[in-house]
Amino acid sequence: MTIVSDFSGSIPPAKTAQGSGDFPHFRIVPARYPGRTIGSIFAILVIAATLHSILGNPRWGWDVFAEWFFAEPVLVGLGRTLLLTALGAFFGFALGTGLALARVSRSPLLVAVSWAFVWLFRSIPLVVLLLLINNLGYLYETITVSVPYTGINFISWNTTQLITPFAAGVIGLTLNQAAFASEIFRGGILSVDQGQMEAAAALGLPRGHQARRIILPQAMRSILPTAFNDIIGLAKGTSQVYILALPELFYTIQIIYRRNLEVVPLLMVATVWYLVILTVLSIIQHHIERHYARGALRNPPPSIFARFYRRGRNKVEAISATPARLPEAKAVVSPLPTRGGTVSMHGVSKSFGPLKVLDNVTLTVPAGSVTAILGQSGSGKSTLLRSINHLERLDEGFIAIDGEFVGYRQSGDTLSELKEREILKRRVEVGMVFQNFNLFPHLTVLENIVEAPLTVRGTPRAQAEADARELLARVGLSEKANAYPRQLSGGQQQRVAIARALALKPKVLLFDEPTSALDPELVNEVLDVIKELARSGTTLIIVTHEIGFAREVSDLVVFMDQGRILETGRPDKVLNVPDHPRTAEFLTKVL
Numbered sequence: 001m002t003i004v005s006d007f008s009g010s011i012p013p014a015k016t017a018q019g020s021g022d023f024p025h026f027r028i029v030p031a032r033y034p035g036r037t038i039g040s041i042f043a044i045l046v047i048a049a050t051l052h053s054i055l056g057n058p059r060w061g062w063d064v065f066a067e068w069f070f071a072e073p074v075l076v077g078l079g080r081t082l083l084l085t086a087l088g089a090f091f092g093f094a095l096g097t098g099l100a101l102a103r104v105s106r107s108p109l110l111v112a113v114s115w116a117f118v119w120l121f122r123s124i125p126l127v128v129l130l131l132l133i134n135n136l137g138y139l140y141e142t143i144t145v146s147v148p149y150t151g152i153n154f155i156s157w158n159t160t161q162l163i164t165p166f167a168a169g170v171i172g173l174t175l176n177q178a179a180f181a182s183e184i185f186r187g188g189i190l191s192v193d194q195g196q197m198e199a200a201a202a203l204g205l206p207r208g209h210q211a212r213r214i215i216l217p218q219a220m221r222s223i224l225p226t227a228f229n230d231i232i233g234l235a236k237g238t239s240q241v242y243i244l245a246l247p248e249l250f251y252t253i254q255i256i257y258r259r260n261l262e263v264v265p266l267l268m269v270a271t272v273w274y275l276v277i278l279t280v281l282s283i284i285q286h287h288i289e290r291h292y293a294r295g296a297l298r299n300p301p302p303s304i305f306a307r308f309y310r311r312g313r314n315k316v317e318a319i320s321a322t323p324a325r326l327p328e329a330k331a332v333v334s335p336l337p338t339r340g341g342t343v344s345m346h347g348v349s350k351s352f353g354p355l356k357v358l359d360n361v362t363l364t365v366p367a368g369s370v371t372a373i374l375g376q377s378g379s380g381k382s383t384l385l386r387s388i389n390h391l392e393r394l395d396e397g398f399i400a401i402d403g404e405f406v407g408y409r410q411s412g413d414t415l416s417e418l419k420e421r422e423i424l425k426r427r428v429e430v431g432m433v434f435q436n437f438n439l440f441p442h443l444t445v446l447e448n449i450v451e452a453p454l455t456v457r458g459t460p461r462a463q464a465e466a467d468a469r470e471l472l473a474r475v476g477l478s479e480k481a482n483a484y485p486r487q488l489s490g491g492q493q494q495r496v497a498i499a500r501a502l503a504l505k506p507k508v509l510l511f512d513e514p515t516s517a518l519d520p521e522l523v524n525e526v527l528d529v530i531k532e533l534a535r536s537g538t539t540l541i542i543v544t545h546e547i548g549f550a551r552e553v554s555d556l557v558v559f560m561d562q563g564r565i566l567e568t569g570r571p572d573k574v575l576n577v578p579d580h581p582r583t584a585e586f587l588t589k590v591l
């Protein structure tokens with residue numbers, strides 16, 4: 001009571017702008033930061049002293065600077081510097097990307113070639129490399145295109161005429177740049193979570209598409225700052241081609257000041273032009289980094305332009321914005337057709353080094369059924385699941401879906417392993433939902449879902465998007481189509497992951513502990529979606545620790561221990577009166 005009377009006594013109530021109530025009207029005074037003010041004054045003094053020293057000292061020779069800044073020879077030299085930078089960066093990064101992909105490939109020969117290239121060209125100083133290329137004519141008088149050992153020559157050039165100083169400059173800068181760029185790209189590729197590659201592979205996306213759409217865009221976030229550092233180094237490094245007597249910016253400046261002896265003003269001409277180049281590159285870098293930061297931050301800061309734009313619009317928005325939140329869409333039964341496949345596993349074994357993780361597993365999962373795989377941590381459940389879509393290679397035995405082997409082609413009694421491209425095609429029949437969702441963070445929810453249907457099934461975009469929206473409605477997330485995964489809760493991300501897997505209309509859907517990365521209150525929203533799916537006709541195989549859920553939803557429960565299936569049967573049998581003492585022991589621990 002005292003507080004209320006004090007409050008109303010000191011600040012009289014006033015009408016709000018809308019006149020909707022008797023709330024006090026406050027004037028907001030921003031906090032004061034005296035330290036910040038002192039810092040700003042100090043900065044102004046330093047800038048003023050620097051400008052006074054630079055502009056007031058006649059020895060800087062600003063009149064000579066003005067005379068030469070736009071002089072024709074300087075601009076020609078500048079043009080050459082820019083051209084060398086652009087060509088060196090373009091060819092260097094193109095070659096560097098190829099070398100990086102070769103280095104992370106599975107071919108030992110490509111890895112070795114890439115490693116040797118980087119080792120060699122990072123070791124040779126640029127000046128030495130430029131001189132070597134410029135003197136190539138001494139080693140090889142002509143360069144000939146021919147069929148080796150046949151004497152058939154198509155065309156031949158004189159090496160010295162072909163490799164002009166400019167060409168030598170471009171080749172030298174390219175080779176040097178490629179060696180460094182390759183390592184920058186490799187670092188970026190390695191920084192992408194392995195789950196992203198597995199999710200892309202599980203969706204059946206072709207290798208090139210995985211690299212272009214999934215891996216490189218995410219790698220770009222760590223590649224860009226270092227790559228631009230490198231390009232800036234290259235822009236300045238072009239000055240080293242003076243060794244070939246090639247008049248780029250710095251060499252031109254040297255020629256001029258040797259004649260007129262105005263060393264400092266002309267060095268300032270070069271310095272200011274380099275500053276201009278670097279400023280332009282920094283602006284480009286800023287914009288490219290913003291582009292590749294899509295989805296990386298939950299609340300990305302607005303760009304400078306957007307900030308100004310928003311300031312002007314804020315008042316309008318404050319009046320027109322509707323505060324109402326759209327309600328979550330209710331799960332609806334989708335008309336998307338799905339048909340389950342029969343999964344047959346026979347004598348499946350798999351070891352990691354000396355550890356036998358799967359030991360002679362034989363199991364048949366009927367089409368359209370729901371199977372729950374239970375077992376202690378480390379019993380091989382995930383490995384079995386990953387073997388079904390060939391993310392793990394078997395040592396022995398086989399797994400078939402509707403009689404077709406996922407990773408192999410049968411001819412008589414021989415199973416030949418398929419090429420990766422063919423395996424990716426067959427994976428389309430098997431969707432997978434991972435424990436950690438593995439959504440692509442740089443793509444919106446809608447883009448995540450349409451990526452595989454567009455690429456793998458060749459579905460037209462309009463159709464793919466309509467299907468995706470229908471699936472989003474099915475998992476209750478219609479209004480999140482344009483959000484990025486990081487802007488969603490864990491449960492919502494997992495529901496999107498389910499929609500993404502369903503978008504390919506798989507015969508079999510694998511769930512690898514779909515709720516174990518979720519907070520307890522989010523578990524049910526995901527389980528509800530899976531329960532709804534259980535009646536859709538798709539074959540579901542679920543590794544789970546949710547015994548109640550397994551009891552409610554599954555047709556078949558499989559209990560695994562040390563890589564073996566100890567028991568299978570209907571849930572009421574296995575979960576209530578298990579045959580095997582290990583199953584009973586496990587159930588008493590988890591229930």
Ligand SMILES: Nc1ncnc2c1ncn2[C@@H]1O[C@H](COP(=O)(O)OP(=O)(O)OP(=O)(O)O)[C@@H](O)[C@H]1O
Nearest residue numbers: 352355357375376377378379380381382383384543
């Ligand atoms: N790539 C690998 N290299 C070496 N060992 C592995 C590899 N993958 C799995 N393992 C081992 O295989 C065994 C089975 O692993 P798996 O992930 O299949 O078990 P799980 O039953 O799914 O366990 P959890 O319930 O804890 O996920 C474990 O001992 C694990 O350490």
